[in-house]
Amino acid sequence: MPILLVIVHLLPAAFYLAAWFASGSPAARAGAGRGGAGGADVLLALGLAAHAASLYHEVLGGGWRLGFAAILSATLWIGVIVLWVEGLRVGVQALRRLVLPVAAAASVLPLFFPGADISAQAARPLFVPHLIVGTLAYGVLALAALHALLMTATERALHGGAGPALDSPLGRFLEELPPLLVLERILFRFIAVGFAFLTLTAASGVLFSEEVFGRPFVADHKTVFSVIAWVVFGVLLIGRRLRGWRGRTALRLTLTGFALLLLAYVGSRFVLEVVLGRH
Known part of the structure; x- marks a missing residue:
């Protein structure tokens, strides 16, 4: 398995887990009522960007490929985006701490189940x-x-x-x-x-x-x-x-x-x- 491919999928997981730990910090809990989490928001944004890059590499990097693992990964990526948007209005730190470990696991799942070639359909x-x-x-x-x-x-x-x-x-x-x-x-x-x-x-x-x-x-x-x-x-x-x-x-x-x-x-x-x- 190429090292670059592993890194591309591990980066979002690392950022998500770091944001998960940061979301449980006293500072994040203090800002939960205002919807903010300080450093956790920065880590989450980095995780979303890295996750987008991994999805692009997974689906388009070597031609169109798609399978259940990529679908789950993309699903959690969209879910975390929506959660971040909702967090701007109300405190959702507890929900964030529930979702982020799942998103971290989903982001590395395509390494083990790369899916099928769908280039013909994508045309x-x-x-x-x-x-x-x-x-x-x-x-x-x-x-x-x-x-x-x-x-x-x-x-x-x-x-x-x-x-x-x-x-x-x-x-x-x-x-x-x-x-x-x-x-x-x-x-x-x-x-x-x-x-x-x-x-x-x-x-x-x-x-x-x-x-x-x-x-x-x-x-x-x-x-x-x-x-x-x-x-x-x-x-x-x-x-x-x-x-x-x-x-x-x-x-x-x-x-x-x-x-x-x-x-x-x-x-x-x-x-x-x-x-x-x-x-």
Whole structure:
């Protein structure tokens, strides 16, 4: 394995982990209510830039290559960007400390699973726009799913009896989070943005399918699960607006929708590349 390739993928992981440690410092916690984290923000920006370079090298460095590892890596990259933007408005240091280790692991995963050559598909005009909006959809909705998991754990801890001691790690972690109503508003903001990107993904996918297969809808594994996920998130947003859905109903539908998205592409690529050994 070339040393340069290893360095390109290890750099974002190193910056993300450094930002993770910095986010837990007393100075970062003091600025959490203002949305700032000082040196952690600089390290995070460096990590995002290094991660972008690694994704470019992975996908375009030796011709178009794409697989489940690259999709996961790109998903976490978009998710960290959205998290950084949200952090400018509200304190999300606790959520940042949850996401960054996952992003660090995802950034090195393509070293071990490089994916398949898709140069032939990339030559088609509609492929790149479809890929971009699809990755954006995965990224924003991945962050929504992580946010939903955090809200679920927080709700159970706060309503599960006496609750954690304030001087325990979990107690300190919960104290740093915004109120549940604020977390819920952030969650639906993520879902709304992700649903918009998912709608664009579906629309561009129809055009791409028409160009490649001569028909607008191909009932394969990826398409079916993507459409079902789109319906789930659409129903959730309509239910929120018309019937005020919130709490456990919203969290369960969010996690269900994202699980369907994982099955739509990441799961299918994992089965082909890892289980069946096909590229």
